[in-house]
Amino acid sequence: MHRWGLRWVGWPVKQKGKARQAQQEAIASGQVQMIVGTHAIFQEQVQFNGLALVIIDEQHRFGVHQRLALWEKGQQQGFHPHQLIMTATPIPRTLAMTAYADLDTSVIDELPPGRTPVTTVAIPDTRRHEIIDRVRNACTTEGRQAYWVCTLIEESDLLEAQAAEATWEELKLALPELNIGLVHGRMKPAEKQAVMQAFKQGELHLLVATTVIEVGVDVPNASLMIIENPERLGLAQLHQLRGRVGRGSVASHCVLLYKSPLSKTAQKRLQVLRDSNDGFVIAQKDLEIRGPGELLGTRQTGNAEFKVADLLRDQAIIPEVQRIARHIHERYPQQAQALIERWMPETERYSNA
Template identity: 50%
Template sequence: MSNFLIKRPQTIFNLFSSISKLNGVGEKRLTVLKKKIGPYIINILFYLPIKAIDRFQNTSLRTIEHGSIITCEVEVVEIIIPPFNFRKKNNISRIITFGLDQEKNIRLDLIYFGQNTKYLRNIYKVGNKIIVSGKFENFSGVGQIVHPDYVTTNNQRNLIPKIETIYPLFIGFNQKFISKLVSECLKQIPYFEEWLSQDTINKLNLPNWKECIVKTHNPNKMSDTELISNYRRRLALDELIANQISMLLIKSKISKEKTIKNIEKHDNILEKLYNLLPFKLTKNQNEVVNEILSDLHSNNTMIRMLQGDVGSGKTIVALITMLSSISDGSQSVLLVPTEILAIQHFNTINEFLKPLNINVCLLLGESKGSYNKKERLAIIEDIANGSIKIIVGTHALISEKVNYKNLSLAVIDEQHRFGVNQRVKITEKGSNVNILVMTATPIPRSLALTAYGDMNISTITEKPKGRKPIKTYVLPQSKIEDVLKSIKRAIENEALIYWVCPLIEESESTDLIAVNERFDYLKNYFKDCNISLVHGKQDKIDRENSMNDFKNGKSKILVATTVIEVGVDIPNATIMVIECAERFGLAQVHQLRGRVGRNDKESSCILLYKTELTPIAHSRLKILKDTNDGFVISEQDLILRGPGEVLGSKQSGNVDFKFVDLHVHSDLIELARKEASNLIKNDKERLKINTLLSIFENNEAIKLLKGG
């Protein structure tokens, strides 16, 4: 199935009909709905309620509490409706009612502001008994409902839903309109052939797909709306199966049978590298190297992820992998997301390989000019003829203009900045390309299985010997003077300091401190000290000069944006200051903090927060203060921010789930993997697979399989 392309089955065409055919959807509304929800009926079905209300949980005026929803029967005793005046928008109409039977002495007022008086006079008559439903408020001792949600007679009680689902709204649309749209779409769900195995259906007591969608929008009881309900678990399982099928298909697209290398016939290049290293690999690094070399010697191309905390020594493992791959004369590339990181890796690798007489080249985009057009073309030509064996670069490495003589390995660093599309593209640059992706952000197992189910995973948990834990301090912005004094003392002791700000310049929409403003402030404060500035909008040469000045100790403080988040390795930097730390994700702050503590010296990280912290922000900063363990932090980050934020914009497309909550449904992942494998093996007509992948088409891997 390596060449599998998704083809939408005819049986589900109706789900992809335009919502323009639905009642009440004119041209104006259509434009908004397309933008906010989506263009098709399936998008409406997947527009999930954010909560549900049990309208008949409270029916007594005697026991109802302020702010609760009540549905009760009352009698209208007085109608106070002023003459309607278009010029007066604050007309107040009051319908005075009293309860029935044991509650006939309890008053309930129905309040309307600016309501059309003719409409009110038509629905309210003195002496009428009505059922009213809405939010109860105690106003100066008198109960009231402002603009009731439902008003009807006893024989039309069924018009008030027992359990009402509430949808997220946007300007120009109310709950009743969205609910009507959903109801109309529910009637158009076609019959599906069951894709789950009968064994799984029986074991988990799962309803069919259609019933689950219906009950998600029209629950019979409040428990039907919970994430642990059988309806939601069934939909989550289906979505996970689609996810796992897409991962398996991508793997089959990338992974190929290959000729096994015989690296022993070459001149023991790895042994020479090991002898040159100024340190010994940790036990954990050696284990990971053996896993990778085993893959390189196997019958199929490698697709492996290497994850390890910041500073755990992934780069040397990557270099060993690259040297192993070029030992038969083929080529290796190291693909990185940013120019700064590319230059950093190039310099590091070049330094290691100089004694081995192995040429390494750096390839950046056409506009990135540390070399002229002629020099760049010469590098591309040398890559094409195979004279350069190791190439470090950015997205330029997968450009159509760049061809390889014999590419056998692609290492992708900081893989969360790249999508699955880039992984596939780089493998298409050679016939048997092994893939090693690296991340310094440890990924929780549930997230790794759903985002990277096509890969085997190696993990480095040990830190190199001699590394000390980074001391983290959390301080309000008002303490900045104390921070500056302590930094002054540190500079006198030859310390180098990172100072990170979130923005480049002031924005009207936020009060974050701009990096340029902070740079000017610190220059004025530390008059006798050189200070460097680095941000993404800088000229490349200026940025390189700033980094080099800081690395060489010519400048003592590097003021920067998050461009230094990954890859920047300056062992003598021992202090990290992060402003507005409450605005960052846990993993990102941990990444930034990892720029210090890269030697045997004491290092510290100061997290400054600008505003009064919310309970969640406080707990996030406390986690960072209490632990340096990236695996613990990543689990907490997933809980607080969700998979999309943790993985980054490129990779979040792989887990853009509608029904799955990884905290609640992680137990379904292994089952989903099993069901996905069974479907790929047994669904010879591919009808079930195509149905599943078409329904859950909102992920990057599936879009790629569609040829998009």
């Protein structure tokens, strides 16, 4: 940014007091032309000076509320901020056309060069000892690294998921010849970063982790992943986790270590992962199994349930519906407003987001 004469500022999550006040004043006065931050920049006390462009990364972690908040901050000074929204989570085309109907969408559906497909198998936890032997062989004989993913941090009486800390202790006893690390969301950032760096540099053979490794981890030498209790995670999250392996040129494997018995739905979902490495195929199957509300995660205002339509039944006419809706919104705003007030009175503001 300095090359172009632009001043930018980062917005750390834990910044407080005078430092935060000084940054707010610099942003409001226009001294700063670019702001990089988290949800903190949506706060009411943060005022911009001519907000014209908003880039949101990992859109699936944001809601329509945040999009609207930034749009309104630009509106206060007569601007209509452009929005570029990115997500690594594949979304079925029909769902994207309804949930993000106001946005032009582009899809990057090819793997980066050098990536290899991941072979996925589902194995009951009664064969846990076999999987431990497989980890030993991969890390010693083959010289590879592995992930062991758990879904909870501490033991719970309510959930039967294996806790990462308990699994770490178990694997240290079962695999004394391996260097095993542990990482989870409750660790201090510096501690977590140190463990991840050690794994990336090859100092650790096996990394026991929670789903904090879902994104932002790139270790090409890691070719084996075990995911405990996969039936407790969504298909999109499982696909994201599986993407931590297969980042090098060697054959990679993902083991879904489930607890029997599985429900019919859980069996279908795990079969989808076994059958495909294509995120969009997986997302479409997830839509068919769970429906749009579940697929998008926590329900967000603006992602209203349909009154008449059914995404699966009506997917052939969705493009035409989108075209007609855009036409009415642009050419007949009064009629569009009347339709919104009639069918979605609580969400009328979101037609602007």
